[in-house]
Amino acid sequence: MNTTKTPRQTSGSSPHDFAAHDLAAHGRRPARGRTGNPLRAPGRGIRAGLRLIIAAAVAGQVAIAAPAASAAAQPADHTGVQRVLDRAVADGGVPGILATIQDGRDTWVGTAGVADTTTGRQRRAHDRFRIGSTTKTFTATVMLQLAAEGRLTLDDSVEKWLPGVVRGPGHEPELITIRQLLDHTSGIYDYVNDEGMTDKGVGLPFLKHRFDSYRPEEIVRIGVSHPPTFAPGGGWAYSNTAYFLAGMIIERVTGRSLATAIEQRVARPLGLTSTYLPRGDDPLIRGPHGRHYSKLMLTDPDAGIHDVTELNPSWGWAAGGMISTTGDLDRFFGALLGGRILPPAQQREMLTMVPTKNWIPFTTYGLGVASQKLSCGVTVWGMGGAVNGSWTYTFGTRNGTRMVSVNVNGDWNSPITTFTDVLQAEFCPSSGPVPLA
Numbered sequence: 001m002n003t004t005k006t007p008r009q010t011s012g013s014s015p016h017d018f019a020a021h022d023l024a025a026h027g028r029r030p031a032r033g034r035t036g037n038p039l040r041a042p043g044r045g046i047r048a049g050l051r052l053i054i055a056a057a058v059a060g061q062v063a064i065a066a067p068a069a070s071a072a073a074q075p076a077d078h079t080g081v082q083r084v085l086d087r088a089v090a091d092g093g094v095p096g097i098l099a100t101i102q103d104g105r106d107t108w109v110g111t112a113g114v115a116d117t118t119t120g121r122q123r124r125a126h127d128r129f130r131i132g133s134t135t136k137t138f139t140a141t142v143m144l145q146l147a148a149e150g151r152l153t154l155d156d157s158v159e160k161w162l163p164g165v166v167r168g169p170g171h172e173p174e175l176i177t178i179r180q181l182l183d184h185t186s187g188i189y190d191y192v193n194d195e196g197m198t199d200k201g202v203g204l205p206f207l208k209h210r211f212d213s214y215r216p217e218e219i220v221r222i223g224v225s226h227p228p229t230f231a232p233g234g235g236w237a238y239s240n241t242a243y244f245l246a247g248m249i250i251e252r253v254t255g256r257s258l259a260t261a262i263e264q265r266v267a268r269p270l271g272l273t274s275t276y277l278p279r280g281d282d283p284l285i286r287g288p289h290g291r292h293y294s295k296l297m298l299t300d301p302d303a304g305i306h307d308v309t310e311l312n313p314s315w316g317w318a319a320g321g322m323i324s325t326t327g328d329l330d331r332f333f334g335a336l337l338g339g340r341i342l343p344p345a346q347q348r349e350m351l352t353m354v355p356t357k358n359w360i361p362f363t364t365y366g367l368g369v370a371s372q373k374l375s376c377g378v379t380v381w382g383m384g385g386a387v388n389g390s391w392t393y394t395f396g397t398r399n400g401t402r403m404v405s406v407n408v409n410g411d412w413n414s415p416i417t418t419f420t421d422v423l424q425a426e427f428c429p430s431s432g433p434v435p436l437a
Contacts, residue, residue: 076103080425081404082110088418089113094410095293096123099422100326102334102396102403107327115290115409128274128289128323129407130313131392132385135277135322136243140182140368141336142250142261144346151253154179154349154367158186161249165217168224175232178249181242182367183354189226190239191219197315202297206388210311213281219244219315236357236365240319247318258318270335275324277317283310285323292389295412305410308389320387326405329394333382336369337400351381361420372420376428380404384419386411393419402426 081099088097089112096113111123146152158166159173166173180186191197200209223241247258254261259277267275274287295303313321335341353364362370373379382395389411396403406422408415
């Protein structure tokens with residue numbers, strides 16, 4: 001293991017796009033535009049504002065220290081996190097794991113294992129990967145920006161914006177609100193549980209069908225062909241279909257593609273240069289990246305391992321199609337939880353949580369944001385995501401000052417357990433819970 005320290009890098013020069021930011025790192029509030037989006041400055045041309053889801057023991061870590069003004073302060077000890085990363089590779093058998101911790105103005109990067117089992121290249125801080133359901137947080141953020149601008153309300157019905165789209169047995173689209181789409185209380189069936197989708201997505205058929213192309217309307221039709229799980233607002237059930245509807249509403253309201261909306265409203269203003277929603281059927285991960293390895297969601301421990309790095313992201317889209325880095329994710333969630341993306345009213349809406357059901361370990365869910373209570377009593381906030389070959393977790397303090405992002409490039413042996421262990425090591429060390437203020 002080797003440890004190095006380098007000066008903290010600023011936006012535009014960081015090797016990992018999420019952690020190297022000006023806005024969160026320097027505590028600066030961006031200029032506020034006329035229509036309520038804190039990221040938009042006046043005078044800009046834009047109106048302001050799947051399943052979404054071999055072993056090397058090489059490990060490395062990098063501590064990126066704060067500027068000279070605070071150089072006397074000792075960096076936080078993340079050796080417990082590094083031990084979890086090492087164990088995930090040595091005992092858990094994942095190909096590689098990468099973690100980035102943003103703690104105020106300090107950034108720590110830890111790795112174990114490899115990015116590519118053929119070449120043996122180690123994982124690197126700037127490697128990009130598919131983030132699965134963490135995409136939902138970006139989709140919800142754009143929707144809340146539109147609400148802040150008065151272009152829609154969270155109580156608008158799906159039928160108002162997408163007339164005739166939600167048609168199926170027992171559905172009442174005039175009673176389903178945008179808020180219910182975002183907090184999973186709409187009752188709309190999750191298309192990934194459809195038998196036809198499962199037949200294509202599990203086992204060897206996935207290798208053939210991973211390049212299939214879907215339009216959002218096709219995915220929605222699959223979902224609403226099933227009766228609703230419950231009446232609108234009558235329960236909680238995770239639904240990727242609901243986020244496809246949310247993405248379609250964003251496109252209807254803005255007149256732009258969802259990819260463009262996320263880029264212009266979130267990624268570009270925050271300097272998230274490695275974060276994007278692929279356009280169309282693009283199967284590639286643009287920029288530096290490792291490989292994504294999958295056992296094709298089979299429970300057989302002897303199932304073969306397959307490289308599934310390239311796939312058509314259209315079946316994930318607004319619910320799980322994005323690509324990012326651990327640094328970019330720290331930066332995004334730090335700014336979001338810290339109140340630097342949404343106005344106060346919309347941030348309160350996002351963090352109005354409802355109890356989840358059968359969704360361990362997340363105990364509550366807001367609008368694209370989940371919470372998890374750790375064993376020491378600390379509650380962390382963020383989102384997780386899974387797609388074939390890539391599992392991602394980003395959670396941290398309620399005010400966004402300390403964020404932890406982790407990615408594994410293998411989809412077996414319960415990565416959620418490893419992610420929880422990372423959070424426990426960071427926020428519940430043996431000396432007691434870490435103060436969150």
